[in-house]
Amino acid sequence: MWNSTSFHPDYFLLIGIPVLEDSHLLISIPFSIMYVLALLGNSTLILVISTNEILHQPMYIFLMMLAFCDTLLSSSTVPKTLSIFWFDSHEISFNGCLIEVFFIHFTFGIESSILLLMAYDRYCAICHPLTYATTLTNSFIAKATTLAVFRVFSMAVPFVFLLKRLPFKQSNVIEHTYCEHMSVAKLATADILINTVYGLMTIFTSPGADMILIVLSYAAIISAVLRLPSSEDRFKAFNTCVSHICVIVLFYIPAFFSFIAHRVGHKYISLQFHIIFANLYVLIPPMMNPIIYGVRMKEIRERTLVIFSRLTGNRQ
Template sequence: MLMLNKTDLTPASFILNGVPGLEDMHLWISFPFCTMYAVAMVGNCGLLYLISYEDSLHRSMYYFLAMLSLTDLVMCTTTIPKALCIFWFHLKEISFDECLVQMFFIYTSTGMESGVLMLMALDRYVAICYPLHYSTILTNLVIAKLGLATFLRVVFLIIPLIFIIRQLPYCRDNIIHHTYCDHMSVAKLSCGNINVNVIYGLVIALLIGGFDILCITISYTMILRAVVSLSSADAQQKAFSTCTAHICAIIFSYSPAFFCIFSHRFGGHMIPPSCHIIVANIYLLLPPTMNPIVYGVKTKQIRDCVIRILSGSKNIKSHSI
């Protein structure tokens, strides 16, 4: 029997095939992707600038929002520039190590997105249920520890996944029918047993997504109980209005994710692969695009800062003229 070295079973590179079946539409698909990516970059960088330089935004709610914006920047930058290179210039090749690095940042950023949304739900719970102790409970040190713990949780869960996928033997073709290195798309190219990949992927989904959704659900259950117990309707509306931006962020983040999960499990043969791939890209692009818009529109303090900066720049221009 011919014995092959591990290096003989590790491909030098993969070919990212984009959106299979819609190759002729790649240029048209690229326009909304590019537009959303530009909005995401400008919006999240703008939020980070505001939170950094405006003293009125140096509060726990906005520190968590800064974490979310930074995570969103990493999440969309990891995939969209490569997808645009595929759509525009047909640069489909990606080395094996670059593929693993991209995979690591994709799953780390999506895990952080879920974790930060959970922390923001905790922030809203403390703000509404314990308003008098809000600043003493969520101190800067506590916020830093929560952010670090959330990041380490994701990293320690994703690193074994990358190690597992790296150890698989690859003796089939090297064409990935996707715009980025999705875990299962890469694993399916292996000629080895990928049951460990499937099981560990489900474990990660439960320990991150399942745990975070449970915490968010419990937090909002307690928030609803506290809001309903308020005496006046105005107080109820004011208390719950502070949560609307966060609820929108949850919807934008989890809706595409649930579609991907359930369509793969129950509608794999009815839904075309191109639809799966487009939704998978939207899953990584929609939250970074919409979160700055939603928080800019729904959060009065951010609106006031933007208006003050814009009015200040207009005054400077009028004086210079």
């Protein structure tokens, strides 16, 4: 198992959900259903937005980015989790584990950045409607997206090297269904203070900072909405933000719960509950986001029905 030229194991063993091994097959049923729904929903969103020029507007472009990121987030962990549940395929190579850690942090950070850009889109649309078209240009979207990718990439890469520098000589068994940074780091036979501090720093400087800016954006939006003359105008303005608010809540609450669970340990939060919740936070947002936007946004709903009617018509 151990690499003779380093202090790294050739592979790790992901044991799944401890104590609930006999229930893995049963647990896999809702997990697989949610994953399929996430793939179908986000693929449909990407198809609908990319093939309709009328939807090539900032709000929908950000939504298409979110759908792509959701697909990547769930696909970076769920297939391996299901292979554990279905086929007892517990092994993951050392480098494969590091790649999984990278993609988890990268996609999480990108999704947080996209949610911030969507909040800025709503801020410009409601607080500065006259300059919206000149502010949210294609050039701005390209530059903002590039900056977000560079920021998140530069923060995600160090996680790989922080784990790679650690010696693992006692155990290669990870009590989880996928490779979380701290779950892997805790197996090391060396001090992991740097890993802990860096994890905290990235949380506060990336998704934490994004969340603060989102809250400030919505404080300005609410203030602007309350100044509108009629209740009908206030309802219409706020109604355009409801979907985004729901997505924000679904994204940040499970993620920060998982983050806190690692820090407080399993004295207060059982390991089984933590692992199940950690899986749900890469499944529920990707599954629910297309449903939320499909139900709330008339344009998405109508064009989705048009595509399905064409597909069924061609089959007939």
